[in-house]
Amino acid sequence: MKRKFKASKREPIISLINIVFLILIFFMVAGSLSANRPSGIEFIQAEGLDCCTEDDALDILADGTLVMQGNTLASLEQFIDKTETLDTTIRLRPDRNYPAHELLKRVKALKAAGATHIVVLTEQAS
Amino acid sequence: MSLRRVRQRRRASITSLIDVIFLLLLFFMLASTFSKFSEIDIAVANGSSPGVGDTDTATLSIQADRTYCNETETIDADLVSRLQDLTVAGTNGVLISVSDDVSTQRLVDVLSLVKQVPTLTIQIEEPS
Numbered sequence: 472m473k474r475k476f477k478a479s480k481r482e483p484i485i486s487l488i489n490i491v492f493l494i495l496i497f498f499m500v501a502g503s504l505s506a507n508r509p510s511g512i513e514f515i516q517a518e519g520l521d522c523c524t525e526d527d528a529l530d531i532l533a534d535g536t537l538v539m540q541g542n543t544l545a546s547l548e549q550f551i552d553k554t555e556t557l558d559t560t561i562r563l564r565p566d567r568n569y570p571a572h573e574l575l576k577r578v579k580a581l582k583a584a585g586a587t588h589i590v591v592l593t594e595q596a597s
Numbered sequence: 598m599s600l601r602r603v604r605q606r607r608r609a610s611i612t613s614l615i616d617v618i619f620l621l622l623l624f625f626m627l628a629s630t631f632s633k634f635s636e637i638d639i640a641v642a643n644g645s646s647p648g649v650g651d652t653d654t655a656t657l658s659i660q661a662d663r664t665y666c667n668e669t670e671t672i673d674a675d676l677v678s679r680l681q682d683l684t685v686a687g688t689n690g691v692l693i694s695v696s697d698d699v700s701t702q703r704l705v706d707v708l709s710l711v712k713q714v715p716t717l718t719i720q721i722e723e724p725s
Contacts, residue, residue, distance in 0.1 A: 484611065484615075488614070491619065491622055492618060494622055495621055495622045498622065498625035499625055501631065502625060503629060503631075504629060504630075505628070514634075515701055515702050515705050517637070517706070517709050518709075519709060520712075521636075522635055523634060524634055524635060524636045560636075564634075566701070567702035568700050568701070569700065570698075570699070570700065570701070571699040571701050572699070574639075575695065578639055579724070589639055589640075590637060591636065591701070591705060592635070593634065593635050593637060594632050594635075
């Protein structure tokens with residue numbers, strides 16, 4: 472009788488491990504590890520654009536602060552100095568509430584510095 | 598004696614296995630993100646806004662709550678069909694200007710609508 476009790480106690484533990492393993496594998500496969508993103512940024516939502524692109528970009532917060540890979544930049548000139556070549560695609564990821572004319576001013580400054588292809592990153596809605 | 602000892606060791610290893618799996622699970626749940634990013638071109642017109650006087654360029658003036666297409670107020674739902682009509686009439690470019698109160702979200706919303714008419718070249722008027 473005692474042996475039977477012990478055997479029935481073990482079963483839920485093994486099924487628990489199975490389920491936890493399943494959830495673990497789901498998160499490992501479906502999720503991607505993110506580089507540290509600035510807190511408080513709301514990405515632009517858009518539908519129907521071609522998915523997907525690299526998410527390595529220059530973040531622009533709603534108050535205009537520039538953040539590159541977790542480091543706050545003092546000015547756009549600092550970004551231009553840090554970037555080796557402006558001939559490649561320059562990725563900007565502004566906050567959705569950032570004023571558009573401010574963004575266009577920054578794009579204009581980047582173009583004046585020699586950037587040829589500037590894109591804005593949008594988060595896939597849905 | 599020896600048989601009992603082996604059984605006790607097996608039980609201990611299962612518990613620590615669960616511990617490690619739970620730790621891994623927690624790490625991946627907290628560290629992973631599911632957001633995917635797309636990109637949209639943003640091309641600012643060079644010089645002093647070329648194409649304003651051209652008959653084959655439409656002007657699109659974006660304000661916070663309304664859009665004017667060739668000086669006529671157009672709601673977002675009608676914008677694509679209106680641009681397609683203009684394309685049939687010979688228009689091949691759009692010059693977009695934004696007012697000061699327009700957010701980036703609004704600009705991208707309109708840009709993605711204009712992009713649905715692939716024959717149009719998009720230019721955005723640079724801010725003064």
